[in-house]
Amino acid sequence: MAKGRHILRLAKHRNNGGEELPVCHVVSRVPSAEFRRTQNLAQWAEFQEQEKTLAGKVFAVLGDIHANIEALNVVLDDARKQGVTDFVCVGDVVGYNASPKECLEIVRGELNAHCVQGNHDYYISNLSMNLEDFSPHAAAAVKWTREQLNDDEMAYLANLPLKKPVMGFTLVHSTLDMPERWGYVFENDQATSSFAFQKTPICFHGHTHVPIVYELTDTGAKHRPAEDMTVRVGQRLFINVGSVGQPRDGDPRASYAIYVPATRELKFRRLEYDVAAAQERIKKAGLPERLWQRLEFGR
Numbered sequence: 001m002a003k004g005r006h007i008l009r010l011a012k013h014r015n016n017g018g019e020e021l022p023v024c025h026v027v028s029r030v031p032s033a034e035f036r037r038t039q040n041l042a043q044w045a046e047f048q049e050q051e052k053t054l055a056g057k058v059f060a061v062l063g064d065i066h067a068n069i070e071a072l073n074v075v076l077d078d079a080r081k082q083g084v085t086d087f088v089c090v091g092d093v094v095g096y097n098a099s100p101k102e103c104l105e106i107v108r109g110e111l112n113a114h115c116v117q118g119n120h121d122y123y124i125s126n127l128s129m130n131l132e133d134f135s136p137h138a139a140a141a142v143k144w145t146r147e148q149l150n151d152d153e154m155a156y157l158a159n160l161p162l163k164k165p166v167m168g169f170t171l172v173h174s175t176l177d178m179p180e181r182w183g184y185v186f187e188n189d190q191a192t193s194s195f196a197f198q199k200t201p202i203c204f205h206g207h208t209h210v211p212i213v214y215e216l217t218d219t220g221a222k223h224r225p226a227e228d229m230t231v232r233v234g235q236r237l238f239i240n241v242g243s244v245g246q247p248r249d250g251d252p253r254a255s256y257a258i259y260v261p262a263t264r265e266l267k268f269r270r271l272e273y274d275v276a277a278a279q280e281r282i283k284k285a286g287l288p289e290r291l292w293q294r295l296e297f298g299r
């Protein structure tokens, strides 16, 4: 790693019930602005070479599907109408909602999507995971989901990579600096730390269930709203695509993004779906009340 400043940041880690765990200090090294400029130009040159082979490709970037088949089906219908040719996924295919098998089958089979592992994919497929620190409703969802999946489905989840480069961009669930820690990016400094390990101009992520865009500037990451944009050559972006199956930004509509490499267009999509039907499935599965209640509020 090149010369640069060190930053000491407070990392807020939360368990999968959304409860904050003890704050820990994390030291990250941020490369110098000059190193970033040189590295960025080289990565963009490589990216533009790859773009030539991606003519006609339209990517849908899905994340945090969380076993919500009603939301996933509406997203897929919309994506096809938008001309999407390829699907990728930033993790958490399962957990919380009541259609894990159906969602897994679509992601693995029909979509043949490049996918990274989310924390719920890991908790569910790792049977030695201690659930004592989990909130009761989160632990109940993990146990119930384990009972639904067969060995092959569990192995698929267990073997997903933590991060993955895909045709010019990168996928990760949480952050690139410590993907196995499942840290949440709520602050610019947390995004700055991830940028230090980003080897492509664009990286898509999820985990917070809140769509947002971080751009790397000479003074570190700056966030901006998740709005449609054309990516400029030279920009470095860490893009949260929001959640298909359990949005948490106060908007209950399913969220995903579309990226067109040839034109560098980025679009954020929000779609209404049959929330009542998804809630009914959760009730029938006997999962905790909190899990179906939150869907209608997007929290």
Ligand SMILES: [Fe+2]
Binding pocket: 064, 066, 092, 118, 120, 207, 209
């Ligand atoms: Fe998630």
